[in-house]
Structures are given as structure tokens and as C-alpha cells.
Amino acid sequence: MIEDLTTRNLSPETQRSYVHHVAKFRRFFGRSPDQLGYEEVRAYQAHLVGRRVSWGALNQTVCALRFFYGVTLGRSDLPERIAYARTPRKLPVVLSADEVLGFLQTAKGTRNRVALMATYAADLRA
Structure with missing residues (x-):
């Protein structure tokens, strides 16, 4: 994943953030994220929403997971199904x-x- 991030010339801060969010996803389930699928992603999103994670952090996690599954693993079916959080209306x-x-x-x-x-x-x- 780090090679893919570097190849696409993403900033070091973005790389750090994406790796951090995928690592948190892995720790939540205790398994390698390449063994996890859409149902686990949905469960993790529900967990984050339940913990009242900010809109920005939730979308950063979605971006990281979409990159991981779409680019690093090359699973074209999964990234489109991972939904972004809606912008909160004030x-x-x-x-x-x-x-x-x-x-x-x-x-x-x-x-x-x-x-x-x-x-x-x-x-x-x-």
C-alpha cells in the first residue's frame, strides 16, 4: 500500500493518514484487511458512526479503505460500494x-x- 501511495505521489501526511486508518481497521477485526470484505467495512463504518467520529475522520477512513481495496488489492467491485458520509447540515x-x-x-x-x-x-x- 505504501508503494502505491508513493507511486501516486500522495503527500506524506496523506500516506500516514491512510496507513493509520487501515491499521485501525485491521486492529478492530484482529485480522489482515485483505481477508475482510464489504460486510466488515460496513460494520466498521457503523462502529465509527456509533462512536460519533467526526464527519472528516469518517470520510478519511472511507478514502483509505477505498484506496486499499481498489488500488492496492485491485478489487474493483468493492470501492464503489463503500459509501462516503454525508456532509452534516447545520x-x-x-x-x-x-x-x-x-x-x-x-x-x-x-x-x-x-x-x-x-x-x-x-x-x-x-
């Missing part, structure tokens, strides 16, 4: 009516206050 902060009123009252001048009110009413929040 809900916007919603201000209370009192907070909006206080914000609009801080504007100096009628023209600026009307411009802010029109922007807020048109839902042009950043």
Missing part, C-alpha cells in the same frame, strides 16, 4: 423577535434602518 441561528427589534434599532438614521428592515424582510440574511 441549522441557521434564528433570532427572536426581541433580538431582531434590538438589532434594527441600533441602525443610525432612518434610511439605514429602512434598508436593514427591507433586507431582513426580504430574507437576505448572511
